[in-house]
Amino acid sequence: xxxxxxxxxxxxxxxxxxxxxxxxxxxxxxxxxxxxxxxxxxxxxxxxxxxxxxxxxxxxxxxxxxxxxxxxxxxxxxxxxxxxxxxxxxxxxxxxxxxxxxxxxxxxxxxxxxxxxxxxxxxxxxxxxxxxxxxxxxxxxxxxxxxxxxxxxxxxxxxxxxxxxxxxxxxxxxxxxxxxxxxxxxxxxxxxxxxxxxxxxxxxxxxxxxxxxxxxxxxxxxxxxxxxxxxxxxxxxxxxxxxxxxxxxxxxxxxxxxxxxxxxxxxxx
Amino acid sequence: xxxxxxxxxxxxxxxxxxxxxxxxxxxxxxxxxxxxxxxxxxxxxxxxxxxxxxxxxxxxxxxxxxxxxxxxxxxxxxxxxxxxxxxxxxxxxxxxxxxxxxxxxxxxxxxxxxxxxxxxxxxxxxxxxxxxxxxxxxxxxxxxxxxxxxxxxxxxxxxxxxxxxxxxxxxxxxxxxxxxxxxxxxxxxxxxxxxxxxxxxxxxxxxxxxxxxxxxxxxxxxxxxxxxxxxxxxxxxxxxxxxxxxxxxxxxxxxxxxxxxxxxxxxxx
DNA sequence: CGGCCCATTGAATTGCCTCAACGCTCGTGG
DNA sequence: CCACGAGCGTTGAGGCAATTCAATGGGCCG
Numbered sequence: 001x002x003x004x005x006x007x008x009x010x011x012x013x014x015x016x017x018x019x020x021x022x023x024x025x026x027x028x029x030x031x032x033x034x035x036x037x038x039x040x041x042x043x044x045x046x047x048x049x050x051x052x053x054x055x056x057x058x059x060x061x062x063x064x065x066x067x068x069x070x071x072x073x074x075x076x077x078x079x080x081x082x083x084x085x086x087x088x089x090x091x092x093x094x095x096x097x098x099x100x101x102x103x104x105x106x107x108x109x110x111x112x113x114x115x116x117x118x119x120x121x122x123x124x125x126x127x128x129x130x131x132x133x134x135x136x137x138x139x140x141x142x143x144x145x146x147x148x149x150x151x152x153x154x155x156x157x158x159x160x161x162x163x164x165x166x167x168x169x170x171x172x173x174x175x176x177x178x179x180x181x182x183x184x185x186x187x188x189x190x191x192x193x194x195x196x197x198x199x200x201x202x203x204x205x206x207x208x209x210x211x212x213x214x215x216x217x218x219x220x221x222x223x224x225x226x227x228x229x230x231x232x233x234x235x236x237x238x239x240x241x242x243x244x245x246x247x248x249x250x251x252x253x254x255x256x257x258x259x260x261x262x263x264x265x266x267x268x269x
Numbered sequence: 270x271x272x273x274x275x276x277x278x279x280x281x282x283x284x285x286x287x288x289x290x291x292x293x294x295x296x297x298x299x300x301x302x303x304x305x306x307x308x309x310x311x312x313x314x315x316x317x318x319x320x321x322x323x324x325x326x327x328x329x330x331x332x333x334x335x336x337x338x339x340x341x342x343x344x345x346x347x348x349x350x351x352x353x354x355x356x357x358x359x360x361x362x363x364x365x366x367x368x369x370x371x372x373x374x375x376x377x378x379x380x381x382x383x384x385x386x387x388x389x390x391x392x393x394x395x396x397x398x399x400x401x402x403x404x405x406x407x408x409x410x411x412x413x414x415x416x417x418x419x420x421x422x423x424x425x426x427x428x429x430x431x432x433x434x435x436x437x438x439x440x441x442x443x444x445x446x447x448x449x450x451x452x453x454x455x456x457x458x459x460x461x462x463x464x465x466x467x468x469x470x471x472x473x474x475x476x477x478x479x480x481x482x483x484x485x486x487x488x489x490x491x492x493x494x495x496x497x498x499x500x501x502x503x504x505x506x507x508x509x510x511x512x513x514x515x516x517x518x519x520x521x522x523x524x525x526x527x528x529x530x531x532x533x534x535x536x537x538x
Numbered sequence: 539c540g541g542c543c544c545a546t547t548g549a550a551t552t553g554c555c556t557c558a559a560c561g562c563t564c565g566t567g568g
Numbered sequence: 569c570c571a572c573g574a575g576c577g578t579t580g581a582g583g584c585a586a587t588t589c590a591a592t593g594g595g596c597c598g
Contacts, residue, residue, distance in 0.1 A: 044500070060406070062406075062407075062410055064410075064414065064496065065496060065498075066496075068414055070409075070410045070413055070414045072406045072409045072410060073406070082399075084395055084396075084398070084399045085399070086508070087392075087395070087396055087399055087507045087508055087511045088399070088503060088507070088508065089503070089505055089507075089508055090500060092403045092406070092407070092500055092501040092503070093403075093406060093501075108515070109515035112514075112515050113515065123356075126353055126356070127353075127356055129353070129398070129402075130351075130353045130354070130356055130357070132402070133398075133401070133402050133405060134361045134362075136402060136405045136406060136409060137329070137331075137341045137342070137361070137362060137405060138331075138361070139409050140339075140341050140405060140408050140409045140412060141331055141333075141339045141341060143409060143412050143413035143457070144339055144412035144413070144456075144457030145333065145337055145339045145457060147585075147586095148585080148586075179543085179544065179545090180544075180545065180546095181543095181544080187413075188412070188413030188414060189586070189587090190586070190587060190588080191544095191545090192546085192547090192586090192587080192588080192589095193585085193586055193587075195545065195546060195547090196546090196547090196586090198545095199546085227333065227334060227335075229334075231313070231359060231361055232361040232362075234357060234358070234361070236358055238356045238357070238358075239355070239356055239357065239358055242356045245381075246377070246378035246381050246382065416553075416554095417553080417554075448575085448576065448577090449576075449577065449578095450575095450576080450577095458553095458554070458555090459554070459555055459556075460576095460577090461554090461555075461556080461557095461578085461579090462553085462554055462555075464577065464578060464579090465554095465578090465579090467577095468578085
């Protein structure tokens with residue numbers, strides 16, 4: 001079983017031996033283990049390095065002045081932990097372990113040189129950032145526009161697909177290590193309401209939840225209930241030649257004003 | 270008056286003549302004008318290029334199956350329009366003009382070469398992406414955790430600071446070209462409720478809104494009302510040596526396991 | 539055993555929604 | 569020139585979703 005980053009990037013492109021070794025070196029250099037609840041980055045702290053989640057779940061959260069602690073993202077193995085955050089003077093949110101986790105810590109310069117020496121992999125990491133932003137946008141929509149019932153259905157669909165892609169949801173079943181309070185914080189509802197929604201989902205037969213084991217008996221039905229459209233996860237991968245380096249000559253010819261602009265008008269989905 | 274991108278990147282670093290010219294060439298090559306309401310990128314369409322907002326306001330929105338159209342971001346002059354989106358097969362949201370706008374269209378390869386030839390500027394663009402993600406997270410928190418009243422106060426504070434940085438809010442007063450329906454879509458409330466909230470903000474003396482002109486008489490009070498902490502905008506800029514290229518020798522010495530990890534534990538805000 | 543975390547339930551309250559209607563200011567066309 | 573409709577802002581009334589407060593029970597650990 002390859003490490004989660006190899007698996008993740010391997011979905012985007014065929015990795016050669018040197019690239020596999022580089023990835024292994026990147027994630028193997030400095031692995032840190034955290035217990036559940038421990039923070040790898042505190043809100044307001046000076047970020048010293050980025051990382052990759054190797055094992056376990058993590059969450060991004062913000063501490064509000066009134067004590068609430070909204071969760072803005074859920075991170076599963078293979079997810080990238082802001083390689084760019086070392087540009088910041090102070091982290092704008094906390095990243096903490098949801099379960100006990102293993103994280104590969106990656107310093108600013110290590111990440112830079114990695115992308116420098118393996119440009120295709122650098123672009124692959126950039127791709128991961130693009131998808132992460134897309135997911136964040138969808139979460140904004142989720143908490144802003146959907147009912148609590150839809151929100152939960154939606155996020156379970158998302159987690160299923162993301163974990164499936166990581167090979168961690170065999171049989172449409174996965175370990176859900178978050179408490180109902182956590183889920184409430186993530187979905188923007190109170191703990192009490194999170195509980196009621198989960199019961200409703202169970203009674204509708206949309207999920208089975210026994211202990212921490214979540215089973216999704218009928219993904220299509222759950223997706224319908226959550227108005228879930230997986231397009232934003234971009235599971236189909238990137239466009240061809242994202243891994244190549246453009247050559248200057250061709251670029252100059254493309255930069256002629258109007259050429260792409262005209263095409264832009266004609267292509268609509 | 271420099272173009273918005275020069276102004277924006279000039280806040281991060283001292284630009285030399287070559288860099289100024291490169292920026293001017295980048296944003297000047299292909300400028301597109303759109304009328305209010307026009308889309309530069311349709312949800313689901315094949316993205317052909319990224320861009321920079323030169324003049325006017327734009328919005329990111331998603332079209333939901335039931336006809337709602339949540340707004341996930343507001344873009345003002347100087348904001349970057351996903352230079353990486355050309356990696357995607359299909360856009361996961363629409364980008365459209367809120368007012369009549371001027372946008373600099375930037376193709377994939379032009380952006381690549383720009384960053385290649387001017388690495389400091391490339392990192393500056395990366396910085397903009399980091400901040401954009403941070404803002405998106407804050408919006409997730411905003412719609413998920415705060416009351417409608419707080420949300421509006423919060424977003425007005427954000428807009429004030431972002432526009433101030435762009436030199437577009439003299440006297441804590443700026444043009445707010447969005448309709449109440451738009452604001453509702455952005456804040457996750459109905460149009461009717463958006464109206465009532467705006468009235469409440471006016472009656473509290475937190476804002477003056479006459480026509481499209483929004484005045485913020487007392488920023489500190491509005492910030493308190495919106496539980497607004499500007500940290501997530503990272504207006505203080507990036508950390509030193511974000512513009513430099515790391516050299517491999519020093520990096521290897523830093524990669525020794527444990528060194529940074531130990532420091533990480535000791536630094537907390 | 540006691541204490542803590544977590545899940546669960548009930549009851550009262552409220553923020554926000556929907557539906558519906560009205561007035562204002564445009565731009566347009568008869 | 570006025571009539572008309574469209575778009576936007578505004579207001580009221582009724583209803584529902586989700587909240588807060590409060591209390592209970594089960595499982596786990598010290």
